[in-house]
Amino acid sequence: MFRAIILFLLLLFAAAAAWFLLRPPAPTLVDVVSVERSDIATTLQLTGRVINDRTVTITALLDGEITAINARQGDRVEANTVLASLNNQVAAAQVSKAEADLLYQRRNLQITGNNYSRIKKLFDQGTTTRQSLDDALLEKRRVEASFKVAEAELDIRQLQLQSAEIKSPFAGTITEQHAEVGQWVEAGSRLFKLVADDGRVVEMQVDAGDAQKVTLGQAARISLETQEDTEWLDEVIWLAPAITTDGNSNSFAVRVGLGRDAAALMLDQQVEVELELDSRRDVLQIQQAALQSDAEGYFVFVFNDGKSDVRRIETGLFSINSVEVISGLDAAEQVIVPGLTQLQAGSRVEAR
Secondary structure, X not given: OHHHHHHHHHHHHHXXXXXXXXXXXXXXXXXXXXXXXXXXXXXXXXXXXEEEOOEEEEEOOOOEEEEEEOOXXXXXXXXXXXXXXXXXXXXXXXXXXXHHHHHXXXXXXXXXXXXXXXXXXXXXXXXXXXXXXXXXXXXXXHHHHHHHHHHHHHHHHHHHHHOOEEEOOOOEXXXXXXXXXXXXXXXXXXXXXXXXXXXXXXXXXXXXXXXXXXXXXXXXXXXXXXXXEEEEEEEEEEEOOOOEEEOOEEEEEEEEEOOOOOOOOOOOXXXXXXXXXXXXXXXXXXXXXXXXXXXXXXXXXXXXXXXXXXXXXXXXXXXXXXXXXXXXXOOOXXXXXXXXXXXXXXXXXXXX
């Protein structure tokens, strides 16, 4: 009886060992995705920054001491805002002098005009000579010229007086300030840098090899890396006319507008730009992560009744995450995303 029990246990152990050694391997857990039909677009991913070509450097128009600073770096100002003032005492005195000279010339003009009229009347009556008439006309014209010079001189002096106030030519933001109260400046000295409110665009550098892919009016999707849910659509508004070389790279500048839907952006702020190069509607596509390749081309592993079948496919457009399937798959079929798993044709698999 004891021998029979031992024999039974040995046979049971042998059977268990045979089952363990001969049993088929457990199926590999894999991720599967369905072949879907939807729109697809191939894009160019770029990084741009906010610039504004409508930028001016405001300089002093005359020599003088700065008596007031009304705007500083970072301030936003309206058009014709007085940014700074220069000591205008000399300019005001020159205006007064020019006004006095003009008054004197106007009086002279009246006198010479009256004199010419009197001599012409005498000449018409035959009581004076042609020489007297010519001399009176010459003097009248000389005084008229002096009067015009005095008028111009007054205009100049008034402009100089107005130039003692440094004004903003348009609405914008002061990005640089190079002056302080009490500082002596000469005509031409840099005082401020002003960037206009309007005219901001996004500029990015595109590899010269993609020059034929970028065109005016091309759709562009702009987003902020720090705010994933903030994005808007705009279009390409300018292409640089020439290629620039920087080291071993050749590129050209492309600018995209900032329309009404744009987020509030600062100058030099970086944004992500996606240019749509080509698109197709209602096509079969799969995730790029499922796509495999070898010397013969592209293929995928199709999930088929617990096994992985190899299927050769023809691809079309590539988007960031998807690829168009021209042939080789049908809608609703399931393909495997192998990740780091090594699969072969006929491998036992199980969908997670």
